Amino acid sequence: QKEVEQDPGPLSVPEGAIVSLNCTYSNSAFQYFMWYRQYSRKGPELLMYTYSSGNKEDGRFTAQVDKSSKYISLFIRDSQPSDSATYLCAMSGGNYGQNFVFGPGTRLSVLP
Amino acid sequence: KAGVTQTPRYLIKTRGQQVTLSCSPISGHRSVSWYQQTPGQGLQFLFEYFSETQRNKGNFPGRFSGRQFSNSRSEMNVSTLELGDSALYLCASSLSGGPNEKLFFGSGTQLSVL
Numbered sequence: 331q332k333e334v335e336q337d338p339g340p341l342s343v344p345e346g347a348i349v350s351l352n353c354t355y356s357n358s359a360f361q362y363f364m365w366y367r368q369y370s371r372k373g374p375e376l377l378m379y380t381y382s383s384g385n386k387e388d389g390r391f392t393a394q395v396d397k398s399s400k401y402i403s404l405f406i407r408d409s410q411p412s413d414s415a416t417y418l419c420a421m422s423g424g425n426y427g428q429n430f431v432f433g434p435g436t437r438l439s440v441l442p
Numbered sequence: 443k444a445g446v447t448q449t450p451r452y453l454i455k456t457r458g459q460q461v462t463l464s465c466s467p468i469s470g471h472r473s474v475s476w477y478q479q480t481p482g483q484g485l486q487f488l489f490e491y492f493s494e495t496q497r498n499k500g501n502f503p504g505r506f507s508g509r510q511f512s513n514s515r516s517e518m519n520v521s522t523l524e525l526g527d528s529a530l531y532l533c534a535s536s537l538s539g540g541p542n543e544k545l546f547f548g549s550g551t552q553l554s555v556l
Contacts, residue, residue, distance in 0.1 A: 362542055373446070373532050373547035374485075381542065418485065422541045429498050430545060432477075432485035 333357055336419055336433030345442050349406040353419035353433045356400065360421040360431075363395050365404045368416045368435065377417075378404065409440045444469065446548035448533050454554045460521040463551045465533030467514050471546075473497075473539030474516040476508060479530040479550070488531075491516055492539045520553075528555045 336353045343349055351365075362381055366374035378393040380386045380402075386393045392405040402421075406413055419433040447466040455461050467474050476488040487500035491510035508518040514535075520527055530550045536543040 364545070366547075371549075371552070373448075373534075373549045376544055376546065379544055420485075420545075429487050429490065429500070430475075431487075434484040 332434075333431050334419065334421065334433040337436055338434055340437040340439060342439045342441060343409055345409060345411060345440055347409050347440070349409050349413070349438060349440075351404040351406075351417050351419075351436050351438070353402050353421075354400055355402075355421060355431075357421075357423070357431070358397075358400065359423040362422045363393070363402050364420040364430070365391075365393055366418040366420060366432075367413075368418060370415075374418055411440050411442050414439045446533055446535050446546055448531075448548035448551050450551060451549065452552045452554075454556065455523050456556050457523055457525060459523050460519065461523060461553060463518045463520075463531055463533075463553075465516045465518070465535075465548060467516070467533075467535030468546055471535035471537055472514050473536045473543075474510055474514065475534045475536075475539075475545065476516070476518050477532045477534065478502070479532055480528075485532070488518070490539055497539065523555045525555050528553060 334355045365378040368374040383397045390407045394403040416435040416437045418435045420430045422430045449464045473492045475490040479485045490498040494510045505521045510516045532550045534545045534547045
């Protein structure tokens with residue numbers, strides 16, 4: 331079993347739909363959780379950052395962390411064709427010398 | 443503020459050769475991490491440098507090495523290239539490498555080994 335699991339997709343939705351992206355993990359030491367968006371041939375771009383359990387909202391994006399279930403989610407409201415990208419979850423524990431563990435990514439296509 | 447800069451953008455090498463990739467972090471960032479990204483394995487951590495010292499290392503063979511200079515710029519070297527080393531190599535920087543810090547990525551170097 332991989333340390334971080336993520337449905338690779340591809341996921342296709344119509345423009346305006348609500349998108350739900352999810353990751354599960356096995357390491358209970360993870361405390362910091364991030365979502366990155368990666369366009370083709372580009373580096374990952376940080377979208378959301380959360381600490382421990384709870385929700386965080388930023389514009390059309392909402393990140394949720396449920397540490398008891400080892401489950402994190404990213405919701406995208408009113409999805410746009412420009413949201414078409416690969417979404418990577420990432421998480422880390424409590425040590426310096428950053429060693430983030432990334433999910434394999436979910437490829438999302440938002441159709442106009 | 444300029445982002446993380448990686449050069450070159452693309453590289454084509456043949457098996458057995460060696461390659462050096464360069465990364466300039468965001469100004470003021472002292473921690474630089476390197477990742478390998480492939481379609482099959484996703485993003486995998488190579489190593490992290492802080493104050494010119496390798497502080498953390500992933501599970502890669504010794505052919506993969508790196509260094510960091512006093513201005514925080516970093517280089518990564520791969521010797522005796524193998525076909526399986528074809529990948530997107532990503533550099534990321536943060537202020538001091540704390541687990542609670544945000545990690546910012548460059549656009550990567552696409553390495554093709556023929």
